[in-house]
């Protein structure tokens with residue numbers, strides 16, 4: 001797929017909670033087809049403090065309106081500057097980047113597990129999987145009520161469950177403590193995940209043990225986003241691979257976890 005660099009116009013910037021916000025951007029040209037797990041690399045405007053572009057997964061696409069949306073967690077300087085961006089400002093995006101998740105088969109029952117900012121590709125996957133709602137379970141994990149990302153529309157695309165470490169929303173504990181994962185994992189044909197590495201490693205360990213198909217989307221530190229700088233390398237069975245071009249989505253069996 002050909003990569004483009006375009007100036008997108010910000011049409012919405014909405015706080016989802018204290019630390020996450022949703023940015024909707026309009027492309028100046030027709031959008032190329034984008035699949036869940038793919039990402040964009042954004043230049044942070046008006047600053048000499050954030051030199052490199054920052055990668056973000058695609059959350060939603062509307063081809064007719066030429067818009068795409070991202071869910072961004074405020075972490076450091078770049079995301080903080082982005083959180084203050086206003087409608088009609090523009091952002092330079094390099095896209096589409098990376099390889100996405102394997103599309104589920106028509107009769108699959110899938111479990112999508114998102115932690116922190118890893119929620120975005122999980123919801124995009126649920127919405128575009130083509131499966132009936134009954135066959136999609138989504139577990140979203142957060143530390144507490146203040147971090148929960150609850151976008152109600154997604155109840156239309158799957159059965160959404162929450163876990164929080166302090167029990168303030170949903171089941172108390174981590175995503176891996178949720179009974180759907182802890183006790184019913186083998187009832188799913190495919191498990192998909194994106195979030196903090198320790199969370200994905202815990203998911204991978206159990207999925208391997210139970211021999212359940214599992215793909216994870218890695219969030220290694222990146223710079224160029226298209227295979228030139230080699231700063232995003234991940235050791236795999238096929239050698240050291242660039243997460244930005246060979247991933248970010250990997251089958252757990254190919255990772256040296």
Ligand SMILES: Cc1cc2nc3c(=O)[nH]c(=O)nc-3n(C[C@H](O)[C@H](O)[C@H](O)COP(=O)(O)OP(=O)(O)OC[C@H]3O[C@@H](n4cnc5c(N)ncnc54)[C@H](O)[C@@H]3O)c2cc1C
Nearest residue numbers: 054055056057071072073075076077078079117120219248
């Ligand atoms: C393929 C991909 C998709 C991503 N999708 C999303 C998304 O949808 N939403 C979202 O909020 N974030 C996403 N991220 C993470 C996002 O890119 C970083 O949070 C962002 O670059 C941080 O920039 P910053 O300038 O705010 O923080 P910085 O000042 O760059 O970093 C602040 C701190 O966070 C650490 N950090 C930075 N990036 C990462 C990372 N990738 N993993 C772990 N620690 C990191 C730094 O080491 C530093 O300690 C994604 C990352 C990748 C590689």
Ligand code: FES
Nearest residue numbers: 223225229230244
């Ligand atoms: S980010 Fe440059 S090679 Fe992956």
